[in-house]
Amino acid sequence: MVPTTTPTASSVTASAAQALFTSLSTGSGIDTASLVSSLVQAQFAAKTDALTQKSTAISAQISGTSTLMSTVSQFAAALKTLATGGTLQTxxxxxxxxxxxxxxxxxxxxxxxxxxxxxxxxATGQSSRTTVPVTTRTTALGTGTLTLTLGTATYSSDGTAMTDFHAADGDPITVNIVAGATSLDGIAAAINAKNAGVTASVVTDADGSAYLSLKGATGSAQAFTLTATNDPSGKLAQLNVGVGATGTALTSGAQNAxxxxxxxxxxxxxxxxxxxxxxxxxxxxxxxxxxxxxxxxTPTDALKSSITDFVDTYNQVLKTLTEQLDPQTGPLRGDAAAQSLLRTLRALTTKPILTNVAAGTPTTIGEIGIKTNRDGTLSVDDATVARALTNSPDAVEAMFAFSTTSTNGLTAALNSISLSTSSTLYGLGASAKRYNDQASAVAKAQDDIATQSDAMSTRLTQQFASMNAKVAAYKSTQSFLKNQIDAWNKPD
Incomplete structure (x- = not known):
């Protein structure tokens, strides 16, 4: 492919001058639009070219900071996900x-x-069901009020009846059964809407007859009674659960483990x-x-695999970072925050990430078999890893463990690096803000040049239009005089 070139300011100026001389030599028919365009381009070519190059460089810097912040953040998040998954924990x-x-x-x-x-x-929860079937689950029983009370209970030897009940502190729960919702389905929905720890459901047999089933939470303190306290039709009483209730039977009692x-x-x-x-x-x-x-x-195999995965991911992050910092082509080669990130990552193998441990316990990832190569990449020393997992499995596990309160471990270290990297005070976040401000300044300068170009174009167009008119007038006069002279000199 043949490379394209951008005209320099001098070449644009020469082109504009040539267009002017060519047009004037003809004495008429000047291509005003082309001439004005060439002159305006010549006037602003150097500034426009400089701003375009600067804008391109800044865009690459903005993209670079975004890429690095995202890469480091994803690295930290991936390690956190691994640590919280439980597969690396004893x-x-x-x-x-x-x-x-x-x-x-x-x-x-x-x-x-x-x-x-x-x-x-x-531990079991108290369960009961009605013993008298209702024709269907949608058959209306009647309006009224059911009172649900939680507490402790004793039961008959066969567990089918409640013999004593002591209500817990607190008010009973009132369940209003209103018109339009007096079927077993409606009553179950009203009880469940209270979220009182008792779940109601409707069970139908092969004939379609319906029964109300109630189940409480496990534990001896979760026994319950259900009493119809306002029952004009007398039909809600068959749902009563408690001492002396005849319309329901218990299928299990509330008891502790x-x-x-x-x-x-x-x-x-x-x-x-x-x-x-x-x-x-x-x-x-x-x-x-x-x-x-x-x-x-101890999940030895999972820890070995995680060490390898960590090294592979670290090397990918390092590759991205070194590309951005390449002395010749890296858009962030002069960025202090990116340089600081590189130094921080390279120090990761020697920085203690476990504190307050017994003497002789590994405290750095270098001591558990993650070594730094001459080019800065990491590799795994299998023999050292095996030795660490044999002699200090707790330390290896702790390095990959996650905690919301501790600053120990790789997860905490990478999270700290990620936060520092994105800092808008001193990290790449600050660099990104600076580059965005510079991009805004360049965009404004480009807008200013566009405004100035438009103004110059308008002015020159008006000037050349006036000149063109005068030249045309002069040529008209010249033609008239020539014709007159020719007439005078014409032989009689």
Whole structure:
């Protein structure tokens, strides 16, 4: 492809002069538009060319700062996502998932976990259903008021009836059953709308007959009664739940989970428990006379993979940064914030990212097998990684762990770098603001030149139009005189 060239100011001026001389030599028929265009272009060519080059350079700088800020931000976000996903965290292991399963809480350190759990009773919620069928789920029962009360209860030996109830502190919940919503569907919707911890649903049998089912939250403190307190039709009373209720039967009672953790007997209102074994969420799934052992396992393979992924991503970020800082072609080669970012990234392998650890514990990513090459890129020393995962698995895990309160770890380090990079006071954010201000100034200068060009074009057009008219008049006079002289000299 043949390269295109931009006319220089001197060549444009020469072109304009030549056009003028050519036009004047003819004495008429001047191409005013072309002449004016050439003169105006000659006047502003140097400034226009300089501003165009400056605008192009600034646009590249703006694009460069945006690219770097986005790249670093995405690097930090990707590492955070990896750290919060749980795959890099030591996980608890249950010896019997049919009794209890275990999962790690975010940020927990579970190396060396050793606990035992025995479960004698699961937490259940009170459940009831009506015993007298209603013709259909849309059959109207009648308006009135149902009162829902939460508390504790005792039940019959077979668990089908409530024998005693003690209301909890607080006001009962009033459920108004209004005209147009007196069917079991309407009543269930009215109860659910209260969000009181009791869920109502309608169950139909094979004949289409409908029953109201009520289920409470788990725990002995979540028992409930339902009483028709305003029942003009007398039909709402068949929905009563509580001591002496005849229209409903209990299918389960409200009770706590009972378990023993490391020899200590405890009760909880839920089968999901996070406050008994440090850093572990227990999910009770069954009962057993045999204790369940809780231990832990370190995700060695996942950590190895993450180290490799980190190195690969770092090298991609470094490549983008060094391209922007190339001494010959980089648009940000003179940008102090970009240079500072490069120094910060290169120091990452030697900067301690773990504090308050035992002597001999790795504190930098360089000490766990991430080494810096001569060209600044990173690589993985597999032998050092393997040794670190064997001797200091907690430290390696901590480097990749995420915490909202700690400044330890790679996630915190990269987040700090990302924030510094985007700072509008001293980072690339400040550079971007400066370049945008410069771009605005160049755009204004270009607008000013356009205004001046228009004014000059108008002025020259008027001047050459006047000149053209005078030349035409002179030529007309010249023609008249010539004709007269020719007539005088004509032989008789």
């Amino acid at each position: 996980q608890p292991v249950s010896s019997n998932n049919n009794v209890v399963t275990a999962s790690a809480l975010s940020g927990a350190t579970l190396a060396g976990l050793s606990s035992s759990v025995s479960v004698s009773q699961l 009972k378990l023993t953790v490391d020899g200590v007997a405890v009760e909880r209102g839920s089968n999901a428990i996070s406050d008994l074994v440090a850093g572990v969420k227990l999910q009770l799934t069954g009962t057993s006379n045999t204790a369940v052992a809780l231990t832990s396992t």
